[in-house]
Amino acid sequence: MTGFHLNLSLLTPWHFRQAWRLPHVDPLAHLDIGHFRRLAQAAEDAKIDAVFLGDGPALGAGIEHAPDTGLDPLILLAHLSGSTEHRGFVITSSTAYNSPYNLARRFNALDHVSKGRAAVNIVTTGTPAAAANFGLDDHPDKPTRYRRAHEFLDVVTRLWDAWEPGAVVADRTSGTYADPKRIRTIDHHGEFFSVRGPLPVPAGPQGRPVIVQAGGSEGGLRLAGDFADVVFTVAQTQPKAVAFRDDIRRRATAAGRHPDDVKVSLGVVVLVSETEEEARRRERELYETLPLEKLVAAVVTSLGLPAGRFGPDDVITTDALPEAPAEGAFSAGFNASTRALIAERPRTPRELVHRSAGGAGHRLLVGSATQVADDLESWFRGGTADGFTIMPADTAVDFENFTRLVVPILQARGLFQTEYTAATLRERLRLPQPRHPRAAARRDHRAHRLTEVATPATPSSPSGRTRKEA
Amino acid sequence: MTGFHLNLSLLTPWHFRQAWRLPHVDPLAHLDIGHFRRLAQAAEDAKIDAVFLGDGPALGAGIEHAPDTGLDPLILLAHLSGSTEHRGFVITSSTAYNSPYNLARRFNALDHVSKGRAAVNIVTTGTPAAAANFGLDDHPDKPTRYRRAHEFLDVVTRLWDAWEPGAVVADRTSGTYADPKRIRTIDHHGEFFSVRGPLPVPAGPQGRPVIVQAGGSEGGLRLAGDFADVVFTVAQTQPKAVAFRDDIRRRATAAGRHPDDVKVSLGVVVLVSETEEEARRRERELYETLPLEKLVAAVVTSLGLPAGRFGPDDVITTDALPEAPAEGAFSAGFNASTRALIAERPRTPRELVHRSAGGAGHRLLVGSATQVADDLESWFRGGTADGFTIMPADTAVDFENFTRLVVPILQARGLFQTEYTAATLRERLRLPQPRHPRAAARRDHRAHRLTEVATPATPSSPSGRTRKEA
Numbered sequence: 001m002t003g004f005h006l007n008l009s010l011l012t013p014w015h016f017r018q019a020w021r022l023p024h025v026d027p028l029a030h031l032d033i034g035h036f037r038r039l040a041q042a043a044e045d046a047k048i049d050a051v052f053l054g055d056g057p058a059l060g061a062g063i064e065h066a067p068d069t070g071l072d073p074l075i076l077l078a079h080l081s082g083s084t085e086h087r088g089f090v091i092t093s094s095t096a097y098n099s100p101y102n103l104a105r106r107f108n109a110l111d112h113v114s115k116g117r118a119a120v121n122i123v124t125t126g127t128p129a130a131a132a133n134f135g136l137d138d139h140p141d142k143p144t145r146y147r148r149a150h151e152f153l154d155v156v157t158r159l160w161d162a163w164e165p166g167a168v169v170a171d172r173t174s175g176t177y178a179d180p181k182r183i184r185t186i187d188h189h190g191e192f193f194s195v196r197g198p199l200p201v202p203a204g205p206q207g208r209p210v211i212v213q214a215g216g217s218e219g220g221l222r223l224a225g226d227f228a229d230v231v232f233t234v235a236q237t238q239p240k241a242v243a244f245r246d247d248i249r250r251r252a253t254a255a256g257r258h259p260d261d262v263k264v265s266l267g268v269v270v271l272v273s274e275t276e277e278e279a280r281r282r283e284r285e286l287y288e289t290l291p292l293e294k295l296v297a298a299v300v301t302s303l304g305l306p307a308g309r310f311g312p313d314d315v316i317t318t319d320a321l322p323e324a325p326a327e328g329a330f331s332a333g334f335n336a337s338t339r340a341l342i343a344e345r346p347r348t349p350r351e352l353v354h355r356s357a358g359g360a361g362h363r364l365l366v367g368s369a370t371q372v373a374d375d376l377e378s379w380f381r382g383g384t385a386d387g388f389t390i391m392p393a394d395t396a397v398d399f400e401n402f403t404r405l406v407v408p409i410l411q412a413r414g415l416f417q418t419e420y421t422a423a424t425l426r427e428r429l430r431l432p433q434p435r436h437p438r439a440a441a442r443r444d445h446r447a448h449r450l451t452e453v454a455t456p457a458t459p460s461s462p463s464g465r466t467r468k469e470a
Numbered sequence: 471m472t473g474f475h476l477n478l479s480l481l482t483p484w485h486f487r488q489a490w491r492l493p494h495v496d497p498l499a500h501l502d503i504g505h506f507r508r509l510a511q512a513a514e515d516a517k518i519d520a521v522f523l524g525d526g527p528a529l530g531a532g533i534e535h536a537p538d539t540g541l542d543p544l545i546l547l548a549h550l551s552g553s554t555e556h557r558g559f560v561i562t563s564s565t566a567y568n569s570p571y572n573l574a575r576r577f578n579a580l581d582h583v584s585k586g587r588a589a590v591n592i593v594t595t596g597t598p599a600a601a602a603n604f605g606l607d608d609h610p611d612k613p614t615r616y617r618r619a620h621e622f623l624d625v626v627t628r629l630w631d632a633w634e635p636g637a638v639v640a641d642r643t644s645g646t647y648a649d650p651k652r653i654r655t656i657d658h659h660g661e662f663f664s665v666r667g668p669l670p671v672p673a674g675p676q677g678r679p680v681i682v683q684a685g686g687s688e689g690g691l692r693l694a695g696d697f698a699d700v701v702f703t704v705a706q707t708q709p710k711a712v713a714f715r716d717d718i719r720r721r722a723t724a725a726g727r728h729p730d731d732v733k734v735s736l737g738v739v740v741l742v743s744e745t746e747e748e749a750r751r752r753e754r755e756l757y758e759t760l761p762l763e764k765l766v767a768a769v770v771t772s773l774g775l776p777a778g779r780f781g782p783d784d785v786i787t788t789d790a791l792p793e794a795p796a797e798g799a800f801s802a803g804f805n806a807s808t809r810a811l812i813a814e815r816p817r818t819p820r821e822l823v824h825r826s827a828g829g830a831g832h833r834l835l836v837g838s839a840t841q842v843a844d845d846l847e848s849w850f851r852g853g854t855a856d857g858f859t860i861m862p863a864d865t866a867v868d869f870e871n872f873t874r875l876v877v878p879i880l881q882a883r884g885l886f887q888t889e890y891t892a893a894t895l896r897e898r899l900r901l902p903q904p905r906h907p908r909a910a911a912r913r914d915h916r917a918h919r920l921t922e923v924a925t926p927a928t929p930s931s932p933s934g935r936t937r938k939e940a
Contacts, residue, residue, distance in 0.1 A: 027642075030671070033583040057572065059669065060670075063648045065647055067647060072575045072578070074548075074576065075548050075576050078544075079580075079584070082549045101603040102527065102567065135664040170490065183533060193605060195602075201501060
């Protein structure tokens with residue numbers, strides 16, 4: 001059996017932000033590198049494929065009640081890469097508030113220093129709080145953000161491809177260090193960016209760092225079909241997840257890629273203990289920290305309904321829902337996922353809050369280690385995903401409980417790897433070194449006017465940019 | 471005796487870029503994390519204060535003959551911070567091609583994860599190659615770049631100061647996590663940036679990461695006087711160095727700071743072996759890798775003279791020099807340093823190239839370990855600097871030779887530390903936690919309209935932002 005990749009979120013605290021009030025939780029854990037080192041080591045011991053950090057470059061609302069976004073994930077994970085050997089790193093970066101040259105160069109560097117373990121999770125960042133930290137009065141609308149993200153990834157991937165393998169000659173006798181004809185400028189002039197390139201150094205072990213994409217809107221899905229190696233998504237029901245995965249695979253095919261070259265990683269919030277009883281006790285404890293009224297209002301408005309219209313225990317049916325997802329909804333993916341849950345059968349706001357780990361949107365999975373393993377196996381065999389992004393419900397407990405209790409069961413069932421064998425994250429995920437067809441076409445188109453600086457790429461070129469790991 | 475700080479450059483290869491042709495040099499060392507780990511460990515074993523990486527975000531000219539700028543230093547050093555405990559990191563970052571919010575946040579994160587070892591070396595980046603990677607047709611002129619840098623550091627330092635110590639309350643009983651009145655927005659609207667702030671998390675162990683400044687133009691010196699904890703500079707003669715240090719101390723005083731709160735770190739390219747004879751042999755070997763004609767032309771034009779006017783062995787006198795440094799000269803500091811050398815006595819271009827490590831500008835110091843230690847001691851006792859930024863002539867040899875051969879002599883003479891005692895880099899350099907007077911004044915001025923979100927800072931406020939480490 002192939003697949004069943006596991007990606008573990010280090011985000012601290014997250015879905016249950018008020019968990020800092022529990023006696024066993026360190027309220028400053030999100031600033032404590034020792035905390036993250038322990039989690040990273042637990043992940044490596046369990047042969048987890050990658051660890052993951054979400055992000056948003058701003059202080060959000062509610063700091064009086066709970067910690068918010070934490071340390072910059074690029075720095076935190078680059079630092080952690082210095083103390084482990086195998087595990088990959090999925091680092092969330094915004095296409096709205098980074099420049100493509102800096103981002104391409106930084107992930108190139110991370111790929112070199114980590115020996116092929118770097119992955120970037122591309123997000124477009126839609127919050128006004130972030131916009132205000134970067135000189136914008138309001139955040140750009142979603143279509144603009146995704147047009148920018150698309151151009152951004154086009155530039156970034158071409159920068160990553162700019163040094164042909166073998167461009168460095170290093171001939172001591174003649175004194176030739178590199179062949180400049182095999183190091184391309186990209187000479188990009190688009191709607192959002194003008195970038196000459198190339199990067200100062202050749203590509204790292206992966207060629208291109210792994211590209212993860214997480215947005216569920218039409219723009220996000222187009223981006224995924226064209227560029228993503230891994231799509232990180234949300235689903236509350238198996239049919240919804242299967243349909244999503246089929247859609248992504250179709251989009252990849254339409255973009256000239258093999259459908260297996262895009263992996264779907266399904267987000268699940270996991271709360272796991274030795275026994276179901278203990279897991280349920282901890283679930284109650286966590287829910288007691290949450291401000292239920294606010295969360296009910298949030299889930300109701302996120303569906304495009306008036307906040308006051310439904311109390312915690314009023315039933316919401318599909319008839320009550322507006323036809324389209326709310327205009328400008330923060331996340332199209334979360335919205336579709338919650339609607340699918342109501343389509344399955346009518347639900348109360350309280351139930352929706354509980355099913356989605358306090359209203360965060362992702363499915364909450366509670367149980368003993370065997371129950372959690374059974375559930376993940378069932379979803380995997382149901383064709384919902386190529387793997388899971390596990391978000392520990394209580395980071396202080398569930399990250400280590402998952403690696404210590406659940407992973408050995410998945411390994412014993414032959415679902416999950418027991419050793420790290422592949423050299424790079426890209427190989428471990430069975431991803432090819434993609435050659436983006438549009439980028440290749442553009443190079444061909446431009447070849448005649450780049451003869452001074454580049455060798456034209458042709459479709460038959462045996463360049464190592466294509467399926468380097470195949 | 472206080473002072474005598476040592477900062478070691480990891481830049482590979484640099485002053486003798488063509489050294490990759492020597493049989494003992496790995497032409498791909500600048501991409502090899504193992505190479506940097508060995509150097510970092512050697513630095514830690516020798517109790518070096520900090521390691522340093524210069525940078526420029528572009529591929530420069532000449533890749534056919536030698537490697538250029540290397541891996542992104544932020545990532546490389548963040549990674550290396552994961553495998554050592556004590557040594558500081560001086561990371562060059564451009565104010566032209568970064569946003570202040572991202573930079574402030576990333577160095578805040580690095581300070582947390584490295585437990586107080588982060589330093590940023592602020593440069594304004596004046597190359598057209600870099601400009602073309604960031605959407606600019608040409609790079610901004612020097613006064614504009616320094617106005618931007620000044621506003622940049624004003625924003626960054628205020629972001630670093632935005633959480634008052636004690637803002638996080640974490641009272642489990644009441645559920646109060648932080649006091650929002652003690653977390654300031656900065657609401658900056660300037661010529662170059664609009665930034666609301668604050669950062670999502672409190673300051674790290676240093677309060678503010680250490681600020682290093684390296685530009686020698688008037689704009690650079692003003693920046694240094696207002697903001698720098700450490701000024702990295704160049705001098706070929708002791709009188710020039712003493713005059714520079716006096717000037718910097720005067721500027722700090724004029725900005726309301728104590729002159730001892732700005733340290734001067736003098737750049738020296740070191741080529742050291744067990745014996746002088748062996749060092750001289752290696753010096754000849756390195757010079758044989760260099761294209762002398764090009765370097766002679768470069769040093770002549772850098773002085774504002776026509777390239778063809780002076781052959782390698784023609785004598786240049788002060789009378790031949792134009793009155794002011796060449797307009798738009800890449801580096802005012804390097805220019806002044808070379809002029810001081812000619813003022814001492816007439817020099818030939820060949821001599822200038824040799825004295826400045828192949829025309830790089832910094833003084834080349836060649837000799838046995840004792841000779842190198844004698845020289846550094848003489849310059850230190852001459853009041854030229856508070857310490858040195860050592861640039862190994864041949865990174866493959868001189869970094870480890872310096873730490874293994876020279877440092878023990880400096881330690882035996884009581885000049886250099888034999889143990890790491892201070893907890894943070896800032897403490898080790900005997901720097902206070904500065905409170906920038908202008909920033910403080912601005913806060914006072916704005917206090918009345920920030921009452922919704924901030925407690926006004928008053929000059930008598932016992933806020934830990936001031937001299938936290940004193």
